[in-house]
Amino acid sequence: MRKIITAFFTCAILFSCTKEIDIDLNESNPKFVIEGNVSTALGASKVTIHKTINFDESAPYPTVSAALVTITDNTVNQTYTLSEIAAGLYYNSSLLGAEGHTYTITVNIGTEIFTAVSTMPYRVNLDSLVQENLAGTGTGGGPGGPAGTGNITITPKYADPSAFENYYQFVVSRNGVLQNDIFVRSDIGFNGSTSPLPLRVDAEKNDVVTVDMQGIDKAVYNYFFGLNENINQSTATPANPASNFNNGALGYFKAHTTQTKTIIIQ
Amino acid sequence: MYASNNWKATKKLNINYGVRVSNFAVLGGSDYYVLDDNKNVIDTISQKGSVKNYLNIEPRLSMSFALNNNSSIKASYTRNTQNLHLITNSVTTSPTDKWIMNTNIIKPEIADQVSLGYFRNFNDNMFEFSAEAYYKAMQNQIDYKDNANERDPVIETQLLYGKGRAYGLELLLKKNKGKFTGWVGYTLSRTEKQIDGINQNKWYAARQDRIHDVSVVTMYDVTKRLNVSAVWVYQTGNAVTFPSGKYEVAGQTTWLYTERNGYRMPAYHRLDIAATYKLKHRKRFNSELSFSLYNVYGRENAYTIDFEQSDTDPNKTVAVQTALFRWVPSISWNFKFK
Structure with a gap:
């Protein structure tokens, strides 16, 4: 019987190196x-x-x-x-x-x-905003994608009508300043239920946070969902989000309901 | 099941043919899904027993024709099916691969390959040369749809299916005898996919499409005990998706993309050297000591590329490359027990 034993010693110089590089990106035709x-x-x-x-x-x-x-x-x-x-x-x-x-x-x-x-879909009433300090409990997820990365959780309460497929966008302002987070939700998986997903926003005590709940159609929902994945660089295959415009224009056309509610952070 | 036969048709012509029958059963126990045309889950299958059966017949045929004592021509046709699938993302920030099995939705990949080669030995078999060209047509190819989420628990909702092709030329020159041995290999090839819904339905490069692949392997016996070797490899970088421009939407800057996998990572190349010394024979064992250095010239091969705001001008964007290893020296001591 033959046995082979290897004593192995390696000294990997285990540091990674980063540097700026030049990539010859195609000049893109302006769109x-x-x-x-x-x-x-x-x-x-x-x-x-x-x-x-x-x-x-x-x-x-x-x-x-x-x-x-x-x-x-x-x-x-x-x-x-x-x-x-x-x-x-x-x-x-x-x-x-x-x-x-x-x-x-x-x-x-x-x-x-x-x-x-x-x-433009029919309006679904935004009943209330509920603050829950659940910082550090993950990124929300589920239908509608990541729910932001902030430290405060605000849950918009509304009764999703079961007769329709519903799509929502929530636009958040903090002390009158529009926040960039993209929150879109579909009711796939909880059609007709009253427990939508929370929004995670950055805010501090006594901040005035306004949530604009917008009813949108499916194409607009898909656009913002894809846009959010691109901006967060969380997609496996980056591509321009599918626009509802034809002829290669980027962007979106959104007919939406709107209803705002305000909450003071406790 | 496999059956094959070898038929020596003439003194110079040898034909080998066979067929393999493979069956892949997708077994219940875990959940499988039924999707609608928009890739929404409309039903879950969680029955026991076989959910789906894939039966495939894989014929193969190869011929070799001896031109003379030293050279021959070989031609072959093979069908292969693959039940385990590699899906790769197209980003450069975190390159990850995922292996998935067939499901009720994901079908076996089928590849039909034809090849033609020329083989020749010369100088009393000291050298060996071969040139081989191939073309491969592939069915049931898989890739992520645009803006896919690779963490989706129902991965089928993120996938699209189409066809693929691969073709190339492989050249190899090998020296088998003498103090100095080794080989030089070069492959020129393309691997592409065409999947409706990706890249405006046009053909695009698969991530692992490697246009040029060079390897040089040399070994030299300095003395009976001391052997030194060097290996150099060069590969075209992976095909990846980079942004081609930028714009602002909903108050945020986002990238403009023009095509799937339309760009390349920087080429990968490195040189490794090693020296092996055979130590004195012992009663119970032989041993050898080897020293090696990986990546001799410290090439910073790109592992990831990120696009970031420039430190000097926040309105500008720069590409930042991260490389993992540069030099890796190692020593190993091998024992063979008698």
Whole structure:
């Protein structure tokens, strides 16, 4: 019988080295980024347009002026023309969204035309906001993705109607400052139930936190879900989130209900 | 089940053919899922017993034709099925692989490969040369959909299926005799996938698509006891997804992507050297001592690449590479007991 024994000594120089490197990224053709909102709140229906820039360029992002922007309420067949009230910002004061209506946006930039369709769902009432200090209990997860990374947990309480597939977005402000966290939820897995997922936000005692609960459609939900994965770099396969605009425009067209509630952090 | 036959058709032509029948049963016990067209889970199967059966027939045929005493031509066709699947992400921040078995949804991968090769020995078999070209058509290829979540408990909801192809040319020159032995190998190849819903339905490089692969292995017997060796390898970097630009949406900066796996990690290469010394024979054992140095010239091979805000200008973005090991010296003492 033969035995083989190996005495092995290795001295791995176990430090990792990081350095900035040059990557020859393709110059990308600038693409249009359109953010369109139709809201039930006065003055909140507006459209912004800007362009993408190369990877090594610096913000600010170039705005797109002189576009022709119209939004049609397909349900009552009425068209609103939006005018440019600031560079790249388009607005019409009489455009007010209605629940259950479907809207089409048409954006004309030079010779290119981009359109998108979005349906505003019926409003689901936001009953209350409940603060729970559950800091450090994971990232929430479940349908709707990560629930943020903050130290305070705020649970919006509402009764999800079981008759529809519902999609929600929660926009959080802290002391009047809009927070960047993207919170989207679908009712897949808890349709009709009253126990939605909490939102984790960064806040301190006596902060005034406002939560805007928006009812959105599925395409918008998918867009923001994908966007959140990209921003958090938590996806296995980064790609532009699927926009509801055609012809290769980036961004989204969102017809949404809106209802805000405020809570003072204890 | 496997059956094969060797048929010496003529003095110069040898034909080998066979067939393998493989059956893969997906057994119950754990949960399997039923998905709708939008990849939502609509039912869970948790029965005992067989959930799904995959029966595959894998024929194979190879021919070799002796041109003369020193050279021959070989041709072959093989079908292979694979029940264990590798799925890889396309990011550079945390490259991770996942192995998954067939399920009721995930089918065996099937590959049909044809190859043609030329083999030649010369200088009294001191040298050996071969050149082989192949083409492989693959079915039931798997990849993550765009913006996939690899931690999803129902991984099938994150996957898409399509076809693949691989083709290439392998060259090998080997020296078998003398004090100085070794080989030089070079492979030029492509491995690509086409899956509806990924990369605008166009063909794209698989992560492990390695266009150039070079290896040089040399060994030299300095004395009867002392042997030194050196190995150099070079590989095209993995195909990965990098952003091609950036934009702002919902108040946040995000990346603009133009294609799946359209970029490359930096090429991987390194040189390793070793020296082995045979110690005196003992009554009960022989032993040898070897010294080696991994990555002699300290190449910083990229493990991850992250895109970050520049320290000097927060509006700018820079790529930062992390490499794991540079030099790794080692000593080993091997014993063979009689």
